Amino acid sequence: EAVGFVTGRAGNFLRSIEEQWKTLMFFCEVDGSSGRRNKTYEKLAIFGSVRGRRGAELLVLSAVETKVPGYYSKIRDDVVNRDKNKDESGTWGTDTMTFQDDELSYALGKQGGTRKKLERSSGAIVQYVGHVA
Incomplete structure (x- = not known):
């Protein structure tokens, strides 16, 4: 599927x-x-x-x-x-971190912008799989 x-x-x-x-x-x-x-x-x-x-x-x-x-x-x-x-x-x-719904939308940011900024600034891979980062 x-x-x-x-x-x-x-x-x-x-x-x-x-x-x-x-x-x-x-x-x-x-x-x-x-x-x-x-x-x-x-x-x-x-x-x-x-x-x-x-x-x-x-x-x-x-x-x-x-x-x-x-x-x-x-x-x-x-x-x-x-x-x-x-x-x-x-x-x-x-490392992983589990988010609540409201935290997830904040952590993602508009069109994933916050996620991308976190990746760039930390040098880490930041990806959200469901509610887990």
Whole structure:
């Protein structure tokens, strides 16, 4: 259900994420037994730097969460702990914060402006997946 949404028309959404985060992404077969995709869930392979992979992953998860609310909460621990300390300095990690409705709209800002300012000023990846930043 969310695969088409994440892929976008003619793959445009996926390609725009690849360009933004300098990654290569594609959906791959999970069981390999058939020539068609598993409709229960899809595995998305993301190649690139640790930072690029995480930025792309969070953007995809944000899109999936709008289509399948509650999905992120099921995999949150896996996402947060993935690639921990795997950068050159050994300090890579992910912190999260959960927002209430009124806080979320303030934190996003007009057309995501506040989110973008937070990213630029902190050097961190700031993405909202549901009510979690």
